[in-house]
Amino acid sequence: MTSDFMKELLSKDEKITVEYKTCQYGIQEDVYETVCSFSNRYGGYIIMGVEDDGTPIGINPNMVKDMKKNFVNQLNNPDKMSPTLYLSIEDIVYEGMTLLWVYVPPTSTVEKCANRIYDRNEDGDMDITDSPIQLQNMYNRKSNTYAEHKIFPYVTMEDLRMDLMDKVRNLAKSKNPDHPWLKMSDEEILKSAGLCEKDFSSGIQGYNLAGVLLFGKDDVIRSCCPGYITDALYRVENLDRYDDRLQVTTNLIEAYDLLMEFVAKHTSDKFCLINNISTSIRGIISREVIGNILVHRDYSSAYPAKVIIEKDWMRTENWCIPRRHGNIMSDEFTPYPKNPLIQQFFANIGRTDTIGSGVRNLYKYTPMYSDGGKPELIEDDVFRINIPLDRIAADEATEQKTLSEREQKIYNMICENLHLSVEQVMAELDISRSTVFRDYAKIKKVTGAAYDKKSSTWTL
Structure with missing residues (x-):
């Protein structure tokens, strides 16, 4: 604020x-x-x-x-x-x-x-x-907006991994020693978290999709949410396929740990002093990235979520219901939870913080980790996060957002003549048609300029 x-x-x-x-x-x-x-x-x-x-x-x-x-x-x-x-x-x-x-x-x-x-x-x-x-x-309004709200009346407690409750209580206790869940029964925790409810418009009651995803046995999750999978890839030597792969189809509580371990296995760690405490920056970044693809994805879609670790980059993809389109900046967005029930549950056990804190943390700690690089968060039908892992990636990202000397000349020519033709650029700079189009693509991406083919006019 x-x-x-x-x-x-x-x-x-x-x-x-x-x-x-x-x-x-x-x-x-x-x-x-x-x-x-x-x-x-x-x-x-x-x-x-x-x-x-x-x-x-x-x-x-x-x-x-x-x-x-x-x-x-x-x-x-x-x-x-x-x-x-x-x-x-x-x-x-x-x-x-x-x-x-x-x-x-x-x-x-x-x-x-x-x-x-x-x-x-x-x-x-x-x-x-x-x-x-x-x-x-x-x-009706809420049930039509959130897939996690869907109730499965035939799912019983026997279909859930209630053995995870001890772990949930320990995590909640670590977050808050006086957490109310510590005094509740297993069933009371599920109801308190909104994972067991009644739809008053239809009379249907039972465990909802959020409850199934958080506590369901693997076969139950597969039946209730067939498209649920998170594909983690490590791709450095074998660029056509992968060097290591993990496909996660288990409950979200254990999925979080598995994906965090995968990131830790294939990325280097860096520490810095935060409030005089030695803190893992990689831990903070991966926590926000993994938390995002588990908490904020659209589970009604069969589009598989992905975590891809490359030599210099970590990238994620997940289907979402966008509230806006384009890059998300740390100082100009309004946080909006995609799955509030799951987000609140993760917040209670300390795996996410308040809505919006993830974006702020990524913008704060990614430059420390990558020696100056900034994260890219792009919200569309597919939500993408790109995290530079080192100075090479940071420089690459900066280069992608900066015009070269020739590209700047072309952009200046466009500013002076909004009807600039490809032939004029070719003649002025003595370059090929394909080079002009390649430079045009970079100019459009960096400056936001657009070209209307019907009127042959640039809009800045």
Whole structure:
């Protein structure tokens, strides 16, 4: 969060995705109602320490630590929020005053606050618990958006790997020694995480696709999600095929470990001091990359997810439902979870952080690992991540984004004459037609210029 972005959020009145709360001496109860309504609609920002008209009044700095702790505890309390949520509340000093803010992503399941259901309408939170029509509309909206929400009524606990529960509790304990899951039974954890639910529009209840992917036995996963596979390739010597390969078809909890081990096996490690602690940069990067292809892929598609490790690059591909198209930059995107249930589960066991932190971490730590290189994150029907692994890849990426002297001359000619022909470039620079087209392709990629064949005109 930057001061400029906070200024933008406070420059307008409250709306369907922005809510102001005073909360000077503690978190008000209606904050959780707003968390619930944002989760059930489009998501949004809650800013605390602000009047209803957007005037910042600040929060007592001595209260910030306790307010953060209480907020997290309440979101993980199943009596307060169901399913429980994992959100990060942050503080920022704005115009000399301390404010708290939190981004609430939309969820794939209907969220409840104190056993009441809230929906967002313009700038208010509406209790729709006793409104059957609005409830049905909400359930229909969510079930049509998220594949992980699909319920399999004939899947029973015997079809799940309940032996993984001890591992889940240990991971949750490492993340939070007082995690509520430590006091719950296996079935209560599944319900708390939203993995066992009821569709109130159809009456069907049971374990959903998220629950099957996280805990299902391999044959159950194959039956419920036939296209699920993650293909990991190490390709350095044999460029036509591969030098090593791992095909992962098991549950997401164990799949994460297998893929992390594969990356560790085929890449070098680098350490640096972070807060005076020696930290593996490769571990941070691979955690974000592996977490992304498991958490944010579209499981309704049979397109196989891939992790490809080359001599100088690590690349991933996975099918997704894009919310935007093109490169994702660290300072100009709005995080949007593709599978909120799975993301929340991974956050609870410490394998992902808050929504959006993965992009920030990749932009922060990739230059340290690759000696200056930057990651490429491209969101489209196929979501791609390209991570340079060394200086060679970093220089290659920089070269791909920089025009050569000849290419710059051609671009200058285009700027001066938007109807520039290939023949004119060939005559001016004494180069072949194929070279012109190759340079054109690079110019289009680097500058964003486009050529309309019908009008023979360049657009800059």
